[in-house]
Amino acid sequence: MGASEPDFQNEPSGAAENGTGKSRILGAPATRRSALGLILGAPLLGACANVQQSISSFSVSNPFSSSSPPPAGAQQQGVAVGNGSVKVALLLPLSAGGNAAVAAQSMKNASEMALAEFLNPNLQLLIKDDGGSAQGAQAAAQQAVDEGAEIILGPLFAASVPAVAGVARGRGVSVIAFSTDSSVAGHGVYLLSFLPESDVERIVGYAGAIGKRSFAAMLPENAYGNVVEAAFKQAVPKRGGRIVAFEKYGADRATVARNVAGSLASADTLLLADDGEAVAQVADALAAAGANFQKVQLLGTGLWDNPRVFSNSSLENGMYAAPDPAGFRSFANRYKNKYGGEPVRTATLAYDAVALVAALSRTQGGKRFSPEVLQNSSGFAGIDGLFRFKADGTNERGLAVMKVTSKGATPIAGSPRSFGA
Numbered sequence: 001m002g003a004s005e006p007d008f009q010n011e012p013s014g015a016a017e018n019g020t021g022k023s024r025i026l027g028a029p030a031t032r033r034s035a036l037g038l039i040l041g042a043p044l045l046g047a048c049a050n051v052q053q054s055i056s057s058f059s060v061s062n063p064f065s066s067s068s069p070p071p072a073g074a075q076q077q078g079v080a081v082g083n084g085s086v087k088v089a090l091l092l093p094l095s096a097g098g099n100a101a102v103a104a105q106s107m108k109n110a111s112e113m114a115l116a117e118f119l120n121p122n123l124q125l126l127i128k129d130d131g132g133s134a135q136g137a138q139a140a141a142q143q144a145v146d147e148g149a150e151i152i153l154g155p156l157f158a159a160s161v162p163a164v165a166g167v168a169r170g171r172g173v174s175v176i177a178f179s180t181d182s183s184v185a186g187h188g189v190y191l192l193s194f195l196p197e198s199d200v201e202r203i204v205g206y207a208g209a210i211g212k213r214s215f216a217a218m219l220p221e222n223a224y225g226n227v228v229e230a231a232f233k234q235a236v237p238k239r240g241g242r243i244v245a246f247e248k249y250g251a252d253r254a255t256v257a258r259n260v261a262g263s264l265a266s267a268d269t270l271l272l273a274d275d276g277e278a279v280a281q282v283a284d285a286l287a288a289a290g291a292n293f294q295k296v297q298l299l300g301t302g303l304w305d306n307p308r309v310f311s312n313s314s315l316e317n318g319m320y321a322a323p324d325p326a327g328f329r330s331f332a333n334r335y336k337n338k339y340g341g342e343p344v345r346t347a348t349l350a351y352d353a354v355a356l357v358a359a360l361s362r363t364q365g366g367k368r369f370s371p372e373v374l375q376n377s378s379g380f381a382g383i384d385g386l387f388r389f390k391a392d393g394t395n396e397r398g399l400a401v402m403k404v405t406s407k408g409a410t411p412i413a414g415s416p417r418s419f420g421a
Contacts, residue, residue: 075136076129078143082115084122086361086368089144090350091154091164096132104129104156106343107178107350110331111153113338114354121358130155138163145171151369152176153353156346158184165189174369176356178349182227185393190374192349192387194323195394196224196273199301200231202321202399206413207269207299208239216245216267216296218260218282220274228273228301249282257285264296271299272318276306283314298404305402305409315404323384324400324415331383352382378419385415 076094090111092104108127115125126149128140137160141152145167151174155164158181168175169188177184180193204215215236219225225248236243245263249256264270270291272279279300287293298318300309305322309315328348335343359380360368367373371391379388379396386398401413 075131078126078128078140081112081125081127082121082123084124084361086122086357087124087126087144087148087150088354088357088361089126089128089141089147089149089152089154090354091128091130091137091140091144091152091156091160092350093132093136093156094129100132100156103344103346106347107156109339110335110343110347110351111354113335114351115358118355118358121361123354123358123361125354130160132157132160134160134163136160138167140164141167145173149173150366151357153350153357154178161189174371174374176353176374178346178353181223182392182394187393188371189393190389191394192353193395194302194384194397196227196301197231197394198397198399199321200228200271200273201235203271203299203301203319203401204232204235204241205239206319206321206401207297208241212269212297213241214244214267215241215269215271216260216263217243217247217271217273218256218286219246219248219271220278221248221250225273228271232271253282254285254289257282257291258289261286261289261291264291267296269297269299273301273303275303276308279304279306280308280312280315283312287314302399304404309404310406310408313406316406318404319412320402320404320409321399322402322409323397324411325409327383327385348383352380352384352387355382356380386419388419 090108092107093100094104094108095101096104111125111127115121115123126144126147128144130137130140137155137157141164144152152164152168153176155161156178158179161175161177161179161181161184164177165175165184165188173188175189176192177189178193179191180195182191182195182197185191207215215232217229217232219228219232229246229248233243244266245260247256247260260270272282274282283293283298293314298315300318300320302320302322304315304318304320309318328345331348331351332343335341335347357369360373363373374389375391376388379386381387384397385400387395389395396419398416398419400411400415402409403412
């Protein structure tokens, strides 16, 4: 972990004063350092964690895909966990096909773990199976609000979010979804997922801070690449840099690699943003085209946290943005002790979402999940570090900068202590 990593170990549990008269709400026993520490109304310090959902042992699906997973077994009956007076819905594809149901079960486990570690919050979690479809998600959301849910957590898939949002808006209920497609955010829908925009902003900002000014990029011709492209073209000039080469590839990866390799003489950084397998192949194509990685700093997104990246010598010493790994390791150990298996990477999203609403449930009155509360500019801190919701429904995360080595990733810049830092 970075040297600036804060430590909750000596903090008391429950509400505490932060020295400014503002209450800090901590979600778990003080001896559990990385069980969520949520702080409201003040600059936040929190636990950190590993990388993005795509590095899970189970590939849920392309986060930018408009399709839903294939149907599987019969839809599961909803269950209620906890006996508090504040009702919160959690929508997960528990009966969906493929690996979606595996991810959903892991997220369900994590949500119950968060509830257990939060010291008896005034919360009742209504867990609904949406089947992984828009129709199922709409029905689950309708059932949840009819049962009195004040906020909806989920769904997981982008295609289901609009269906849930339609139900929620009609009741004035906010939604915290787990999709990584920012196009479904806004108008009462907030995304807690890991968004590529945050990765790009952090890694370009760090590169600029260490003196890099000339940026090149080679990105995939797909929805993920389009999001990274937009973020890259905004972040570079904002940091005083200039884009000297930019290419996108599909099946013509080798041809594009030759074009990029020929342009690197005027660049001091090169952004590659794709999943681990593809990034390794792109690096190999660039090396074959004559790219000199000793003279250009490679940059990446959180999708780089993959064994294929660490085993590729061309990518060694590359840098990418991601949450610090320590928080996820601690969470995964507790999860394994409780459930006997490894959590999928998306499990921390469910944990943090439930811990957040558990903290907010202590607030009296009907405004506890209002946009004004959810958009707190100081944000919140969870397993995956600092995060805050923006007015457009997307989020901003406090990320570390990781360096690629043959033995894995090592932090070279810690997560920020607050969003003002």
